[in-house]
Amino acid sequence: MAERQGELLRAAVEQIEARGVAAVRIADVAAALGVSNALVLYHFSTKEKLVAAAFAHAAEDDLARLRKLLGRRTTALRRLRAAVRWYAPTGQAKGWRLWIEGWAVALREPALREVTRDLDRRWKAALAEVIAEGVSDGEFSCPDPQAAALRLTALLDGLAVQLTSYPGSVPRARAQEWVDEALARELGVARERLTGRA
Numbered sequence: 708m709a710e711r712q713g714e715l716l717r718a719a720v721e722q723i724e725a726r727g728v729a730a731v732r733i734a735d736v737a738a739a740l741g742v743s744n745a746l747v748l749y750h751f752s753t754k755e756k757l758v759a760a761a762f763a764h765a766a767e768d769d770l771a772r773l774r775k776l777l778g779r780r781t782t783a784l785r786r787l788r789a790a791v792r793w794y795a796p797t798g799q800a801k802g803w804r805l806w807i808e809g810w811a812v813a814l815r816e817p818a819l820r821e822v823t824r825d826l827d828r829r830w831k832a833a834l835a836e837v838i839a840e841g842v843s844d845g846e847f848s849c850p851d852p853q854a855a856a857l858r859l860t861a862l863l864d865g866l867a868v869q870l871t872s873y874p875g876s877v878p879r880a881r882a883q884e885w886v887d888e889a890l891a892r893e894l895g896v897a898r899e900r901l902t903g904r905a
Contacts (some may be wrong), residue, residue, distance in 0.1 A: 783841030
């Protein structure tokens with residue numbers, strides 16, 4: 708049963724990315740897997756529940772990747788740099804279109820709002836924890852790790868909107884420079900310290 712739900716959730720994420728939340732239908736998800744609408748409804752009962760579960764599924768994948776990057780055996784600075792560069796819209800993180808779509812729908816859909824709020828909270832907490840660890844170890848200086856994590860994710864999210872919704876509005880190389888500058892500023896280190904290998 709869990710395997711079938713996973714298949715349905717992956718198909719739902721793909722359909723949401725392709726069609727958008729408003730346009731995607733239960734029938735689209737069912738057709739993508741060659742199953743009946745009734746099977747999808749059996750597992751999720753409504754489109755709203757399917758969409759919220761699909762976003763939660765995507766969030767868990769992103770958080771697993773973040774935990775892997777932040778759990779590496781290296782300095783806090785290198786772990787933060789790797790995580791921020793991966794998360795940045797100039798990095799390898801996938802699904803920015805999905806999350807922008809999700810944020811918009813979350814304004815009106817309480818179940819999805821909870822999913823996106825939880826993801827946001829967990830991302831900030833994970834970054835703040837590693838920032839605090841680096842401060843404690845004397846790697847860098849940051850008087851308020853929680854605020855630094857909020858400012859960094861706000862910048863990354865805003866750049867994602869610009870780069871995803873308005874291609875060409877900001878050159879990717881320039882956006883990466885801004886991300887590196889912001890991380891260096893938040894940690895009180897020279898930007899050159901971010902250019903070493905992770």
